[in-house]
Amino acid sequence: MKLSSQLCTLALCSLLWSISAETSPKPAYFAAYVTVEEKTLYIQGGSNTSTTNIAYDQFYSLDLTQSWNTSNPPWSELPTVSPVPAKLKTWGHSISLSRNQKTLTFWNLNDTISYAVSFHLDTNSWEELPALPWLTERSGDYGLHTAVTDPRTDQVYIPGGAGKGMLVYSPISKSSTVLEMERSAKNDTFWSAYSFVWSDARQSFLYSGGADDLKAYSLGAESSYFYEYRPGSLSPWPTLGSSGTVPPPLVGSCMVPAYNGAKMLVFGGYGVQVGIDTMYIPDAVYVLDVPTMTWSLGGKYQPRMGMVCSVSGDYFIVWGGMGLSQPRRSSVPVDGTPIIYNIKTAQWTTQFIATDNSNKNAAIIGGSGGAVDIDEEPLEKAYSRDFQPRSARAITPPPTFQRSQPVRITSPNTSHSNSPQYVYAQGPQQVSMDPPSWPTSTSPSQRVRSVSSSRSTSTLVATPTIPASPRYPSYQQQHRSPQQQQSFNLSPPARRITRNPQGRNTPEPTSDSNHKIQYQINALHAEASRLQAMLDS
Secondary structure (H helix, E strand, O other): OHHHHHHHHHHHHHHHHHHHHHOOOOOOEOOEEEEEOOOEEEEEOOEOOOOOOOEOOOEEEEEOOOOEEOOOOOEEEOOOOOOOOHHHOOOOOEEEEOOOOOEEEEEEOOOOOOEEEEEEOOOOEEEEOOOOOOOOOOOOOOOOOOOEEOOOOOOEEEEEEEOOEEEEEEOOOOEEEEEOOOOHHHOOOOOEOOEEEEEOOOOEEEEEOOEOOOOOOOOOOOOOOEEEEOOOOOOOOOEOOOEEOOOOOOEOOEEEEEOOOOEEEEEOOEEEEOOOOEEEOOOEEEEEEOOOOEEEEEEEOOOOEOOEEEEEOOEEEEEOOEEEEOOOOEEEEOOOOOEEEEOOOOEEEOEEOOOOOOOOOOEEEEOOOEEEOOOOOOHHHHHHOOOOOOOOOOOOOOOOOOOOOEEEEEOOOOOOOOOOEEEEOOOOOOEOOOOOOOOOOOOOOOEEOOEOOOOOOOOOOOOOEEOOOOOOOOOOEEOOOHHHOOOOOOOOOOEOEEEOOOOOEEEOOOOHHHHHHHHHHHHHHHHHHHHHHHHHO
């Protein structure tokens, strides 16, 4: 009886293990990955962490909307209408995400014939793309390339995706083109195992590290390795300068955005010690403050390369990859347990705490390390944005009055404030905004953006606002033209927007009761004036 009970226990444990094994991905390195809206991490493929280099076709997602511990991450195998395509049983490939966040496109440029296929998240179905350009030149034995989407145009850019050229794919025309590439003294080299991301703060791509092939490990000893790519620019590949604790040139690392692109995190990868030709893998997180381009050093943990990276809220998540044995400098397997870094506390932890990302619209993309941070603003706004940190979200008016649309007033001649000023106009939502007339020609000019709606046709006049001085952030002046100098006003005054010390636009505190009293006083003044006019006549 006792033996039978033990056998049942062993059988039950075996069954539970098999179920667990089926619901979590096999440990792998250089798997393709993408994180959508900081809510779901998708991984596909990868190679096993032994010397046999067995490729997988696994396709899993990790739920980032719930809290979990590293001992029980909520993995799920993705259901698909048809099996995963045979050409996605590979490693070193990458995934790009469409602008509408509904399509994942897989790019396998390792094989002799390049291959691309899309997976539609709304239907769980596959769609093969037209044939890609034939590669007559390759970056060594394998091409570890990263595909990233420009969120303004929905075009996909892959450095080195066409030999020594940039592969550009347009989902609208479903066609590919090849652009010439240049990179400092290495303008004739191949591009492989680099980090490539979209920076919403700079409205451009950031490129870091990489190798000319898998035998020439690193480019850092011979040339710059941190670049910006600006599509359509006359000088599209300028070298980026940065300060602080700058990371070394790395191959097979990851670089992902955090906090709406205000930070970039770099982890893992390997480099070469100059003069020794010995491989090493950094064990620390490097954090780039994008507005100031200043690097800082974060916490240290298990060094690895070719891993999956993701960010959600305050947490940086790493899975898989290949480790390095420090004494022997040889590759060692890494298990399937995720590791988590708390960006806010700069500490590694075992607990992931889910945050509300309902207003976040971002994607972290990779294969050899890449990302795109997609802002929620419309396309026409994205093209005109300045290269500066994102300003505060639109502010909600007091609940007493009907919500109205913010009117953006920009002062191009003001040098001490880069943040737009918003004035909430109270009343009907269709507003025709005209610049007020100034008494003299020396008065500053204002450029006003119109805001309209189909609900009403009333017209209000916006009060021009002088941005707050950095020295006195809460101080703000308003000027009125002679047409605006009225003795009374029948509608509640518009709320002013002041600047707090952190530079954010916040509504000036007001009292709803004061607004009501002022409104009644104005109405009484109007009635008294009407009666006085009748008596005078």
